[in-house]
Amino acid sequence: MLTDIRRRAEDRLSELSREYFQHHAGYKPDLAMAGIMGRYEDLQAPEVRTSIREAWEAAADPELKLQLGYLYGDCLRNVLRRELAAMGDALGQAEAKAIVKVADGNISYPQASIAVGQAADRAKRKAISYATRQVTHELNAQRMALLKLEHKLVQSELGFKDYRAFYEMVRGIDFAAMGPLAETFLADTQALYQPLMAAWAQDALGLPLAELESHDVMFLRRAANFDAHFPQDKLVPALHATLAGLGLPADTLSNITMDLDNRPGKSSRAFCMGVRIPEEIYLCITPHGGADDYQALMHEMGHALHFSHARADMPFEFRFMGDNSVCEAFAFNFEHLTLEQAWLTDVGGLSAGDAEEFRRYQYRMLLFDLRRFAARHLFELQLHGEGAMARKGEIYAELLTKHLGVRYFEEDFLAATDGGFYTAQYFRAWCLEAQLKQVLKSRFGEAWFKNPEAGAFMQGLWANGQRLPGDALAKHLGFEKITPDALLAEVRGVLAP
Ligand SMILES: [Zn+2]
Structure with missing residues (x-):
């Protein structure tokens, strides 16, 4: 019986992935x-x-046991998906059709955050951001009802103590133990972060740090001043040069289909979809240029390489499911090539000085994000823990404002968090990626990405899919487990005075 169930479960995943791909690539209007x-x-x-x-x-x-645990976790998540589908769809539709009203016209709610990041004029981005928050506030009742129902179902339907216990089982990660780890990380990086961020606010925006609000950082993140170094027409050639350097020329990656054309209905966000893993992988992007575009393409290529090299004879649970800290670490590994001095000069064609300036900019953003995700994890532990839901927005704003020194707003507490503790998995992925990169550099040199032996080494790791959970992969690489040590050393190496 189990053999049949597993075969059908893989077919279902494959069909759902194909549907997602066809819809978001613009081939199929409805989902x-x-x-x-x-x-x-x-x-x-x-x-x-x-x-x-x-x-x-x-x-x-x-x-x-690990394999069947993933299967069981997925089976339970499908119980939730079914029970929550109607409310989730209603929320999705409400978000899609919501309008943010600003003085010089209307913006659709899903596009509003892009508009904030693009607004060089501070008064304008503040106006869009405040108007967006009004819509967020109106949608929060629906979001809260959905989350409360999920919390209830996890206990009443699935028989778990609480939401956290359920996701700890599904992911095999001790999310509670990551609380103290996040606290320590925040304490350890405070002295490095505070003066850097204050200087950045002053130089880039002419403002004291205490006056910054979350939308100002969205503008800094866009890094528009570096656009000229990352032209649209060099994006795919830069990717091909990277692959060739690793001994994995693009034309040999026959399992990966690159979907680069512009078409109506195609998602503006890059994504990678494994429809059948490893045989049929899609990487979907509409190139528009800019550093964020290069990073998005490299990130998704990291996923595509990982999926397309998974051993076909592995149980499907290890090809499609598991500890996503691993697949995200492989994605960050490729994305973070754009932070390497040697990659920026040799592949990106930047001058040494421009490359250095860009790296410092990006590492500041990375440090900000690491602290943001650490603070967000602390918040998510509280969000899914005890205490009245009515107080949780306040807790969110307090925690993020305290650890980032930038004003965050309580209305954003639900829209700005990922379900299922995905925040913590991203944090682990950043840590694991730094460990992996340390190994790559010590074995194959600073410019490891130009060494086909490094490509072969990576192929060996990708072949496991997610058979090795994050900590087991860290162990395989010679570490005790996933820790932030390598990441901290890397960030300090670039940013410490
Ligand atoms: Zn990813």
Whole structure:
């Protein structure tokens, strides 16, 4: 019975992924996920859930237990998906059609954050940001109802103590233990962060740090002053040069389809989708130029390489599921090539001085993001813990403002967090990537990305899919487990005076 269930579960995942790809690539106007879920209704039967759970509990072999744990976690998440689908769809539709009203015209709510980042005029970005927050506030009742229902279902339907306990089982990560780790990281980086951020606010915006608000950082993030160094027509050639340097020329990567054309309905956000892993991987992007575009393409290529090299004979749970700290670490590994001096000069064609300036800019942003995600994890532990929901917006604004020195707003507490503790997985991925890069540099040199032996080494790691959870991969690389030490050393190496 389990063999049939697993085969159908893989087919369902594959069909859902294809539907997602076709819709977001602009090939199919409507997204019909519910129809696909309906065709696999048999997988939602209580006896299916029971038989997976029993197999998981009975498994003695640690690897089989891990594999069946992922399958069971996915099965439980599908129970939630079904129960939450109607409310989730309603929220999605409300967000899509919401309008942000500003003095010089209307902006659609999903596009508003892009408009904030592009507004060089401070009064303008503040106006858009405040008007957006008004809409966010109006949508919060729906978001809160959805989250409360999920919290309730996890206990009443799935029998877990709480939301955190459930996701700790699904991901195999101790999210509670990551609380003190985030606190330590914030304390350890405070002395480096504070003066750097104050100087940045003064130089880039002419403002004291205490006056900065979250939308000012969205503008800094856009890094528009570097656009000339990252032209649209050099984006794909830079990617091809990187792949060739690693001994993985693009024309040999036959499992990866690059979708670069512009078409109506295509998502403006780059994404990678493994429809069948490893055989059928799509990388979707509409190049427009700018550093963020290069970083997005490199990030998604990291995912695509990982998926397309997964061993086909591995259980599908290790190809499609598991600890996403691992797949995100491989994605960051490629994305962060754009932070390497040698990559910027040799592949990007920047002068040594421009490359240095760009790196310092980006590492400041990275330090900001690491602290933002550490603070967000502390908040998410509280969001999904006890205490009245009404107070949680206040806690969000307090925590982020305190640790970033930039004003954050309580209305954003639900819109600015990821479900299922994904924030913590990104944080782990950044740490793991720095460990991986330390190994790559010590084995293959500073310019490891120009060494085909490094490409072969990476192919060996990608082949495992997510068979090794994050800490096991760190161990495989010679570390005790995932820790922020390598990442801190890297950030300090660039930013410390
Ligand atoms: Zn990613």
